[in-house]
Amino acid sequence: MLSRRALIASAVAAPAALAACERRATPVPAGGVLAAGQPAALLIFALAPERLIGWPRRPGPGALALLSPLADRPEVGALASGGRPIDLEAAAALAPALALDYGDVDTDSQALAGRARAALGAPYQLIDGRLTMMPEALREASRLLGVEAVGEARAGDAERLLGALPRDGGPSFYLARSGDGLETAFPGALAVEALETAGWTNVAVGGTGLGRVTAEQLAAWDPEVIVTQDAGFAAAAAGQPLWRQRRSGAPRRIVVLASRPFGWIDRPPSVNRLIGLAWLASRDPLGPPDPALAATVAGLHERLYHRRPTPQEMLGLLPRVLA
Template sequence: MPRRFPLLVAFAVAALAALPVFAAREFTDDAGRKVSLPDKVTRVYAAGPPASVLVFALAPDTLVGWTRAFRPDESEWVPEKYAKLPELGRLTGRGNTANVEGILQAKPDLIVDMGSTNATFASLADRVQQQTGIPYILLDGRLDTTPQQIEKLATALGAEARGRELATYARDLIGRLQSKIAAIPPDKRPEVYYARGPQGLQTGLRGSINVEMIEFLGAKNLAATQAGGLTNVGLEQVVLWDPPVIVTNDPNFYREVWKLPVWNSVTAVRKKRVYLSPHLPFGWFDYPPGANRLIGLLWLSEILYPETFRHDLRKEVATFYKLFYHREPTLPQLDALLAEPGVAPR
């Protein structure tokens, strides 16, 4: 993010003067920061994709734009007026593209980020808040805290009733899965490799937000030998791991893996147990690692434990999409989504 802050003072003051003023209320975010929020939030800038997804789910009319514009195939899954919101870039994460000028031009009265709440992100939030005068809150983005994330963000947005509805759905879904997984013995929990990117050689270490679904569902992440985030691995290492199950988010990798002789030595490839995460309008496994993963938990649980889980995915997807994305998919959409090669659990 450019550090031309002294040059922005006059612009920032003028922009702030144009913002509506509401009575303040105090909010403690998940980094322990006390932030003064306007009594009524009407315009929200989401600092990263996970925040975009949840603000959209809870209070779509407050979202001022997306971190990345919707592609045509993604636009079909949400109401048109939201699909047409502008691209504003992202403040946090890899490839951050937004800057202070862009934030001020969007005229938000709240900035929201979800994910890590460590000192680095708290410092960024403090700095941006000080430079813009716009309240900036950080929320824990871990998968197991999704119901609490929903409720806390709903409080900040003044959307408590909607928050209770979504949080109840999330708690019920998580509870249903956890109660059955708890009864699965350790020797029946599969080893899994997450193949990220077109070569399938980027993955997540233990504790990485990108592989939370594997660990949350009680399976064994083969790259969990050390803690960390995303990492690149060699093909030789994947061959040595010899995963019985591979999950990927990349259609190119899924298409090509069957053609490469070295990959054909891997058990998951030989036994046709390579699975492609659906990605419309948001990924089910990753991209982004947000509340969109709730529907992915149902999908992945059936892949990992086919003898334990049998979901009516058409019904489950229709329910989740209507609730979180404000549009129920048509039957042809559902058929196409679930018929994409690599998606079906069986």
């Protein structure tokens, strides 16, 4: 069996010029595009990074180091969720050729779209952010951006990964968010959509969306696996029986997923979740990363973020399982 370091080196060493070729081969029309929220910003960046006016929430230095230099855009704020609020007058002053929102298509989002179209003097498109709709979302966004070839390639990635997911037989899990781990996502929330689509069972019941729970509730739910994208929480929880021990006395596993440059299953709930799907569709998501997963992650990172991670960077990108 290859060591973790050796498998990563082999995965990222091979040239992967597909994304670069797609970008060079596709003519991109002029005009900046405004992202209504962080999910939309990442969708735009994945397809046509040079078109993104700015970030609703600018990634931190550690995240920017893992992205193409084209990610070095200012923070302009968000019309929707996922960043510092910006009002419609300030958004109009940015003179976008197009505005995109990616996520919920509920009544509030549709009302915002109507107000924005009137105020911006530019098209404003609301795109369905459900995970199962990602291939269609990529195609729709790429048509609006004039990069259909890129969008079709990324839609193909999404279709293959969604098709490769197991649909049942996964472990019971609890998603630990926040520094103390007691914020979670209830069934059906975007933050757990990838895990639930792969047949994992969310133990957090009794709520909707995101919410706070108690240590007593967690103990009663008794999940097999804790999933987190917060390395600080994982380090703190590693020695605590609440998180590491099941009622039977058996050890409980903690899966630590990367949070930079973006999360694998959430933060934001956008096309970054393709990398989480690759992990969930891998031979053994709760085992040591294998060369196939490392290669897939490196390739997706390059296609979505326009920069291939180095072997050293990959060491911090693959999942860790605390058993």
